[in-house]
Amino acid sequence: MFHKEGHKIIAITFIVVVGLVLIVDSFISITWLNYLLLALIIGFLIIILQFFRNPKRNTLLNNHSVVSPVDGKVVVIEEVYEPEYFKDKRLQVSVFMSPINVHVTRYPISGKIAYSKYHPGKYLVAWHPKASEENERTTVVVDSETYGKVLYRQIAGALAKRIVNYAVVDQEAQQGADSGFIKFGSRVDLYLPLDTNIKVQLNQKVRGGESIIAEM
Known part of the structure; x- marks a missing residue:
């Protein structure tokens, strides 16, 4: 498929x-x-x-957990300041996708889409420290009644020349459902509340829509 x-x-x-x-x-x-x-x-x-393969994923819907939005490897777990939407400190978890990974982006949690914005930008390598601020990217915030607001950011890499984002403000998002696509290599950042219980480790491989990134 x-x-x-x-x-x-x-x-x-x-x-x-x-x-x-x-x-x-x-x-x-x-x-x-x-x-x-x-x-x-x-x-x-x-x-x-x-x-461009799009394998079916079996997402176990759970509003007390956040699933990985993409396939790839966890490359960042740290407390950072998020300047675009929250404007306060959050836990950032970043997943890097190589060209051989599935590049479908999936909603990490169910809820109403509170924010969705596209930013044009550069095409620095996806692991560059400034990639999340300077590269072409989209920022989406899903507001879950039980978990709160979760922000995820699709970031273009040196090979990625187009980001596709299906998230529309005020629409309902279903955890694990298709929310976009990034063509040819990139990264996705998740920004979570500080009291979140992170369930992954650095360099761990994760599967979009299935691997649990964090829990309340």
């Missing part, structure tokens, strides 16, 4: 791949070179297909 954001790119890639295969088969007579080029072409197709 592939994400809708990849349908057009996948279709174009198939057309390009078929054309390249025909060209190689017609004009390359050296056997080993023919096989090598075909392998590279097929490899390129596989990379595109796996990048």
Whole structure:
């Protein structure tokens, strides 16, 4: 199953791949070179297909816990000042996605969307300390009746050139549901209340919509 954001790119890639295969088969007579080029072409197709995959996730709905919005590795767990929405100190948990991770973004908790804003910006590498403030990004706040407000921020990386965000203010968000997509490598930051019980560790791998990041 592939994400809708990849349908057009996948279709174009198939057309390009078929054309390249025909060209190689017609004009390359050296056997080993023919096989090598075909392998590279097929490899390129596989990379595109796996990048836009959208596997089904079994989210156990729980408004007392926050699930990871994306697949990847936990790279930051620290107390920071959040300047855009809360304007106070929060616990930040950041998940880095490599190009081989699933890039679907999912709502970390159920509730009403209280804030959703896109910020144009740079394309620093996603782990750069200033990436969350200077890179292209979107900020979304979900207001849960039981947990309170949870902010998550999609951040573009050096390879990510487009962030897709489906969150609309005043709409209801369901934990684990599709909330957007980041194309080609990036990071997502979560900002949680200071009294949150963090359930992950640095360098731990997490799965979007399933891995529990924190609990009340």
